[in-house]
Amino acid sequence: MKFTPSVVIDAPSYYVNHFDKKHNVDKCTILRDMELESDTVVMPSCLSLLAKPTHILDLTNNNLSELPDLRNRNDIHTLLLGRNRINGNIDGKRLPRNLKYLVLASNNISELTELNGLRDAPRTLTNVSLLANPICHLDGYRQYVLTLLPMVNMLDFISVPDKERQELKKKPVAIAKVKAKTTKGEKKENAADDKSAEIVHMVVSKMTDDRRQELKKQLAEASSLKEIARIEKLLSGGV
DSSP: OOOOHHHHHTOOEEEEOOGGGOSSOEEEEEOOSSOOBOOTTHHHHHHTTSOSSOSEEEOOSSBOOSOOOOTTOSSOOEEEOOSSOOOSOOOGGGSOTTOOEEEOOSSOOOSGGGGGGGGGSOTTOOEEEOTTSGGGGSTTHHHHHHHHOTTOSEETTEEOOHHHHHHHHHSOOOOOOOOOOOOHHHHHHHHHHHHHHHHHHHHHSSSOHHHHHHHHHHHHTOOSHHHHHHHHHHHTTTO
C-alpha cells in the first residue's frame, strides 16, 4: 500500500501516559499494520502532513524498506519501526532531530555496516532496539552498535553500564567500510527471502499460536511505551 495524504491525515491517535508520571502529554499517531511501502517521492510529502505535535509515531508491521525522512520534526521523540523490511544503509540523518527512542526490531538488517549511517543519528538518542535482526547473532554486534552510538544508555532493553563503556574505550571497535551495493533486483529478492525467513522463525518458535495472538491483542491495546516495548520483546522471541 502506498502512502497517501488521507492515510496520514486520518491516522488515529491517542495520548499515552509514560514520562515523569505525567498524564496525557505524549500523543501517539498510529500507522501500523497497513502494509505501507517506502516511496522516495510520495512518502516524504505525505509524512509532512503528519499532525503536530506527534510525540510517538507508530509504523510497526508495514513493508518499509528504509527509514522515513523525518529530519525536520522536533516533536517526535519515539519512532516505532519494528516488523518492517528495513535493510541496506540506515540513514541516521533522516531521524527526528530530538529522537530518544528508536525501535527497529524484526527487520532485515543482516550486516553491521548497514548501521554505519546511525553515526549521524541525533545525540538525543538514548534507547535503541534492534532485536530479531540477523545482525544480533554476529560476533561483536553490541560493541559495534555502542561504538556507533556512544550516547545510548539502553540497547535491546539492556542498560549500558559504565564498565562496558570503559572496556570499549580500552579496546575500541573499528567501523568497517560499507560494501558495494547490490542491484535493485538482488536487493528486492534478498528482502523477500529475509521476510520469509522471519516468518519461518515465528512459526517454529516455541511460543504457541494462542499465546502469540494474545500478545498481539495486548500490543494493539497497549497504552504506554513501556508496555509496547515489553510486548514487542516477547513477540520477537526475546533475542
